[in-house]
Amino acid sequence: MKLIALLLLFVIPTQWETDFENAKKIAKEKHQLILLNFSGSDWCGPCIMLRKDYIDSQAFQSMAGENLVMVNADFPRKKKNQLSADQVKRNEALAEKYNKQGQFPYTLLLDANGKVIKTWSGKPEITVEQWTQEIKNICIANK
Helix, strand or coil, X not given: CHHHHHXXXXXXXXXXXXXXXXXXXXXXXXXXXXXXXEECCCCCHHHHHHHHHHHCCXXXXXXXXXXXXXXXXXXXXXXXXXXXHHHHHHHHHHHHHHCCCCCCCEEEEECCCCCEEEEEECCCCCCHHHHHHHHHHHHXXXX
16 A cells, blocks of 8 residues: 555656645645745746756655645746636736735745745756755755
8 A cells, every 4th residue: 555655656747736725724734835836837937947957856746745735826828828817816816925926936935824944046056956856855844
């Protein structure tokens, strides 16, 4: 059974929560931190690279599944990728609170109450493994 659960960690990517209030609730229940990522998934080159090279990496996904509640505040531009009006409103509210400068990508590590612990502007300038370990260390220190 443990083997199946372990295999699922590598096959199924970490789920992104779309509702920040629900993410805070989950983070409180599981004693986890929240990773909030602001992205332009269909127009922002560095956002696409961050997702592909870092967030979707096996090392990060494994760590995130155990330590993080993931929230993506996406701001796509192409008509075919438009979000629901309700989701746009939620993402804009998050941007108003956490990303007033409109940086993309912009990633924040938050506690379960929404307090900012650490931020990264743009794509990290360290390896995926170093970034993943940095986040894991912060998670462990905040348990």
